[in-house]
Amino acid sequence: MFLRIGLGFDSHEFEEGKPLYLGGVLIEHTAGFKGHSDGDILLHAITDALLSAIGEPDIGELFPDRDERWKNASSEVFLKEALRRMRNKGFSIINLDCVLVMDDPKISPYKNIIVDNLSRIMHVDKTAISIKGKRREGFCKDKGAVCYCVILLGHES
Numbered sequence: 776m777f778l779r780i781g782l783g784f785d786s787h788e789f790e791e792g793k794p795l796y797l798g799g800v801l802i803e804h805t806a807g808f809k810g811h812s813d814g815d816i817l818l819h820a821i822t823d824a825l826l827s828a829i830g831e832p833d834i835g836e837l838f839p840d841r842d843e844r845w846k847n848a849s850s851e852v853f854l855k856e857a858l859r860r861m862r863n864k865g866f867s868i869i870n871l872d873c874v875l876v877m878d879d880p881k882i883s884p885y886k887n888i889i890v891d892n893l894s895r896i897m898h899v900d901k902t903a904i905s906i907k908g909k910r911r912e913g914f915c916k917d918k919g920a921v922c923y924c925v926i927l928l929g930h931e932s
């Protein structure tokens with residue numbers, strides 16, 4: 776078996792009145808992420824980590840925000856396409872680790888629901904998925920959130 780690692784990052788500004796999606800889960804909040812799609816920074820970071828691990832073009836190249844097909848699209852579509860490409864190349868996921876940097880809302884009440892949903896979408900055991908919520912503590916004080924994801928893949932060959 777040989778291994779491949781991928782790193783993904785995403786950030787979006789909040790927009791009042793938009794639904795907030797994280798990891799494909801609707802989160803109760805007054806604002807969602809501004810963006811062409813549903814702005815789900817967690818799914819975007821995971822998708823980009825996956826795509827880079829398998830040497831594919833990044834999320835912006837595959838799903839450009841000038842393309843009307845992706846307007847208000849569920850980001851699950853992007854992740855599922857990345858997973859399809861990964862399986863076609865003979866890889867499987869060993870584990871993924873995500874850091875979500877966001878002051879509000881607190882992610883802890885939703886963590887298990889998000890992990891369950893990612894496990895369902897990605898067909899990965901829940902113990903191989905980690906999501907950590909971090910507060911900014913003075914770092915980058917603006918009205919948005921950022922997410923990092925690192926993913927490890929294995930190839931049977």
Ligand code: MG
Binds near residue numbers: 786787810815819
């Ligand atoms: Mg994005």
